[in-house]
Amino acid sequence: xxxxxxxxxxxxxxxxxxxxxxxxxxxxxxxxxxxxxxxxxxxxxxxxxxxxxxxxxxxxxxxxxxxxxxxxxxxxx
Amino acid sequence: xxxxxxxxxxxxxxxxxxxxxxxxxxxxxxxxxxxxxxxxxxxxxxxxxxxxxxxxxxxxxxxxxxxxxxxxxxxxx
Numbered sequence: 262x263x264x265x266x267x268x269x270x271x272x273x274x275x276x277x278x279x280x281x282x283x284x285x286x287x288x289x290x291x292x293x294x295x296x297x298x299x300x301x302x303x304x305x306x307x308x309x310x311x312x313x314x315x316x317x318x319x320x321x322x323x324x325x326x327x328x329x330x331x332x333x334x335x336x337x338x
Numbered sequence: 339x340x341x342x343x344x345x346x347x348x349x350x351x352x353x354x355x356x357x358x359x360x361x362x363x364x365x366x367x368x369x370x371x372x373x374x375x376x377x378x379x380x381x382x383x384x385x386x387x388x389x390x391x392x393x394x395x396x397x398x399x400x401x402x403x404x405x406x407x408x409x410x411x412x413x414x415x
């Protein structure tokens with residue numbers, strides 16, 4: 262089982278992206294965790310270390326995919 | 339079965355995104371088509387009509403997800 266972490270900030274762009282993750286990711290292969298960086302600011306450092314520059318972002322097996330462009334991670338600090 | 343169309347232009351950013359599509363999308367729910375807009379310029383109008391502004395982009399059930407930022411669609415015309 263691989264890990265998928267979806268970082269978001271509750272913005273409208275994020276909601277659309279969350280739909281992608283919830284609906285389309287193969288859950289027989291990926292265990293999905295959703296992290297709201299606006300509410301869980303203690304996980305911003307971890308997100309940055311993974312290469313997340315903006316949200317929404319999806320980290321699959323340590324590879325970052327920025328989806329559309331919602332909010333810069335600097336705005337969440 | 340829903341439709342997923344992945345538009346790309348063969349760029350390195352696109353290849354990473356293609357990995358996402360190939361590996362992570364649930365193929366029991368989505369039928370995936372891959373379109374290389376650099377080689378299939380006749381499909382650019384269709385991509386634009388779907389709301390694609392840059393590639394790589396994934397269209398799931400008529401909703402567009404721009405992944406990272408590879409190339410502006412205007413550069414492919």
